[in-house]
Amino acid sequence: MPTLYELQGSYAQIQQMIVDGAGGLEETLESIEGAIEEKLEAYVMVIRNLEADVIAYDTEEKRFKERKAIAKKGINRMKQAIEETMKLSNRDEVKTEKFNIKFRNNAPSVHILDESLIPKEFIKIERTISKAELAKRLKESEIPGVKLVVNKSLQIK
Template sequence: MASLYQLNNAYAQLQQMIEDGQEGLEDTLDSITDAVEEKLEAYAMVIKNIESDVEGIKSEEKRLAERRKIMENGVTRMKQAIAETLQGTGQDKVKTEKFTFSWRKSSKVEVSDIDSLPKQYVKVERTISRAELAKALKAGEQIEGAQLIENQLLSIR
């Protein structure tokens, strides 16, 4: 069976034959049309199967993300229990055969008032509200730097 690319070329050749005035091309046109319909249907079946697989993968990703989060929370709770044990026993360092548990110093910045910081230390991220912009443009507003563009999306039902 011909590919869609080959069938498109066959249509182009058929169009050229018609433009050149050749007759008796109806049978050829019917066979190409039938082949295109079969090929489109086969493509649609493959697309539906792949889309189903994609949904399964998304579901599995979600399940794995939830499992990862549960495991990370378990690790956090265990580390907290170790820290509480070290603090409760008053020990700064505990050495076992395989591990050493101890405290190390670290620092972090805590900001109490972001408005009082010099601008060089504050990053402002600009985002576009596409939904609000689309709503305004559909309502007929003229907005410099934006326009509403109509697209055509393929629908397979």
């Protein structure tokens, strides 16, 4: 039977394989010797470490999204200032040593003035199925083409 130190190294290797997205994970897991309880406990320890990583990634993602939004707002403010300056100076184009700044005509866009006047051929209606309502009704009676399924999920406490 492998020593605790060897097992820790093996599970650290497994965690790194998961983080790296490497293949062969199942073979590595099966090759580790030990009692089922020890293996499962070690698996849960790896899961807990990865869950902590996910929380850290989510925090960083949120921070980057906030910084991205701030940068986009800054870009928009500066573009607006350029537009206003060019309009006030009655210029449609400004050439500098590094850039060519000009107004261009965009593709025409549709502005709806009164929806009630639009012909029906241009109106699309999306069809959705309410699974929540189906579940309520299925508890009372059968509905053709639908069945209520109870699945199991793993819980770690």
